[in-house]
Amino acid sequence: MKVIERNIGFFIIIGCASILFLLNQKTTNRNSSKLDLFIEYIQANYVDSVDIEDIIENTIYNTLMNLDPHSNYITMNEATSTMAELDGKFEGVGIEFAIYRDTITVVNVVDGGPSKKRGIMPGDRIVLIDDSLVAGVGIENQDVISLLRGERGSSVEISLVSRSQPNIRRIKITRDKIPFNSLDLAYEIAPRVGFIKLNRFSANTYTEFKKELKKLQINHDIDKLILDLRGNNGGYLDQSIKLLNEFFESNKLLVYTKGNARPEQHYMSNSSGSFKKGELVVLIDEGSASASEIVAGAIQDHDRGILVGERTFGKGLVQEQIPFEDGSLLRLTVSRYYTPSGRCIQKPYGESHQDYLSEIYLRNNIDSVSEKDDTSFSTSLGRTVYGGGGITPDSIVSNVDEDFSQVLIHLYTSDFFDNLIFDFVDINRQSLSQTSSSNIFRITNQQKSSLLSEIDQWIISEAASNPSWLFNIDTFTLSHAAIIKRIQALVIRQHWGWSEMQKFLNQSDKVVLTSLSLL
Numbered sequence: 001m002k003v004i005e006r007n008i009g010f011f012i013i014i015g016c017a018s019i020l021f022l023l024n025q026k027t028t029n030r031n032s033s034k035l036d037l038f039i040e041y042i043q044a045n046y047v048d049s050v051d052i053e054d055i056i057e058n059t060i061y062n063t064l065m066n067l068d069p070h071s072n073y074i075t076m077n078e079a080t081s082t083m084a085e086l087d088g089k090f091e092g093v094g095i096e097f098a099i100y101r102d103t104i105t106v107v108n109v110v111d112g113g114p115s116k117k118r119g120i121m122p123g124d125r126i127v128l129i130d131d132s133l134v135a136g137v138g139i140e141n142q143d144v145i146s147l148l149r150g151e152r153g154s155s156v157e158i159s160l161v162s163r164s165q166p167n168i169r170r171i172k173i174t175r176d177k178i179p180f181n182s183l184d185l186a187y188e189i190a191p192r193v194g195f196i197k198l199n200r201f202s203a204n205t206y207t208e209f210k211k212e213l214k215k216l217q218i219n220h221d222i223d224k225l226i227l228d229l230r231g232n233n234g235g236y237l238d239q240s241i242k243l244l245n246e247f248f249e250s251n252k253l254l255v256y257t258k259g260n261a262r263p264e265q266h267y268m269s270n271s272s273g274s275f276k277k278g279e280l281v282v283l284i285d286e287g288s289a290s291a292s293e294i295v296a297g298a299i300q301d302h303d304r305g306i307l308v309g310e311r312t313f314g315k316g317l318v319q320e321q322i323p324f325e326d327g328s329l330l331r332l333t334v335s336r337y338y339t340p341s342g343r344c345i346q347k348p349y350g351e352s353h354q355d356y357l358s359e360i361y362l363r364n365n366i367d368s369v370s371e372k373d374d375t376s377f378s379t380s381l382g383r384t385v386y387g388g389g390g391i392t393p394d395s396i397v398s399n400v401d402e403d404f405s406q407v408l409i410h411l412y413t414s415d416f417f418d419n420l421i422f423d424f425v426d427i428n429r430q431s432l433s434q435t436s437s438s439n440i441f442r443i444t445n446q447q448k449s450s451l452l453s454e455i456d457q458w459i460i461s462e463a464a465s466n467p468s469w470l471f472n473i474d475t476f477t478l479s480h481a482a483i484i485k486r487i488q489a490l491v492i493r494q495h496w497g498w499s500e501m502q503k504f505l506n507q508s509d510k511v512v513l514t515s516l517s518l519l
Helices: 018-045 052-065 076-087 141-148 205-220 237-245 291-301 353-362 406-412 415-427 429-434 445-464 473-477 480-496 498-506 510-518
Strands: 003-005 072-074 089-092 095-100 103-109 125-129 155-161 169-174 176-179 183-190 193-198 224-228 253-259 262-268 279-284 306-309 317-323 329-338 376-378 384-386
Touching: 018 052, 052 072, 072 076, 095 141, 095 415, 125 141, 183 205, 183 498, 183 510, 193 205, 205 237, 224 510, 237 253, 237 291, 253 291, 262 329, 279 291, 279 510, 291 306, 306 510, 406 415, 406 445, 406 480, 415 429, 415 445, 415 480, 429 480, 445 473, 445 480, 480 498
Parallel strands: 003 317, 193 224, 224 279, 279 306
Antiparallel strands: 072 329, 089 176, 095 103, 103 125, 125 155, 155 169, 183 193, 253 262, 253 329, 317 329, 376 384
């Protein structure tokens, strides 16, 4: 949930009196000397040998814990994957995998990526990576990523087997740049109504959005748009500004930032937008944070569209990124951002960062920001909105339509359920491939009966070992329809991909259906 400006240098505020600058410099030098002496004294005199680097890193962590919840330190190893996500690309072989029964299985292959070009297919099992045995040895996801990712141009040899080709195939793959898309889905959800879902604001988000918006305008002549920002925890500030430009006439205030050591900075719309007049609905929930809240706040404050869903996370702090020589990073909060009406939507944070992060799980679905902060603001049309605890949508709709009992949670998070889905796809891969699209895929009545019988037998066995469940098979069977819907969604996800699963789920999504009714 990090909104970070791409300028990673510190601004120096010019105009201080020279004497004040010198006094501050002396204070900084004195504190630096004290810290240096502290480390040197421990290193030279402590009773046991110590890892000085570890002490320094722990000191950084502990210091940041006394600031706000979003200032953080990222080690060199963590920085690589973190920046790959924000930059929108990484270098590797271009496969999506999962570990089933201690075996790495290819779930999807990136179109145009090096693995696709070498003929690797979903369902292939990886048994060797270079000369390392990776099947049946308890390998973890991070271990696989470390083995498969690498610099562009470097090579890795993978040995595979599959249901259709049980003999080992050895394939040499040259690693390349792999796109890490922030746009999950873009399609015409109803006549002349576009639907675009963004999962984060990475360096490429605006480019991806603009490309798909243009396609929808050309191919479907859309004049209405549903922008889904649910679960989007933010990213780059500049990308949210560019995206907002698409919806406004020029010279509209979109957001402004200010901090103790930063001057107030206003971000205005320009004349480059291509969807300035079309109807707009933005979907938000408790997972929408930071850059997502900037977009939602500007849309709401200017009455440019309708917000539908649940109250957002409430993250209104801007981080600046400072790299260290060893490849680690410091993300330091330097400003707060404010919506056009003057709202800072940052929710309160006290001493416990854990309480701050877990607050979203303790909310009542129909709660209002006004209950938490009575500071009111006005939109362009004079509607009252509130700050200090996220952004409350204009139409509050919860998409929770299933009672996740202890039994169902146990089922959905089990290896048994994962393996059940995988086996279904693996056994039916040929017939699934002959189905023209996910839209016409349905689990047959015979398949439903077989799947539910297997699930019932397993859950009865599990319940016998968990007497605290107070399990009743007749009550459990009331969840059969929801279980089959979940299975169908996951089968579509595994065979046709994430986007197709999203389309399937949208058909019964209360928030999406409400949005369509409002357009």
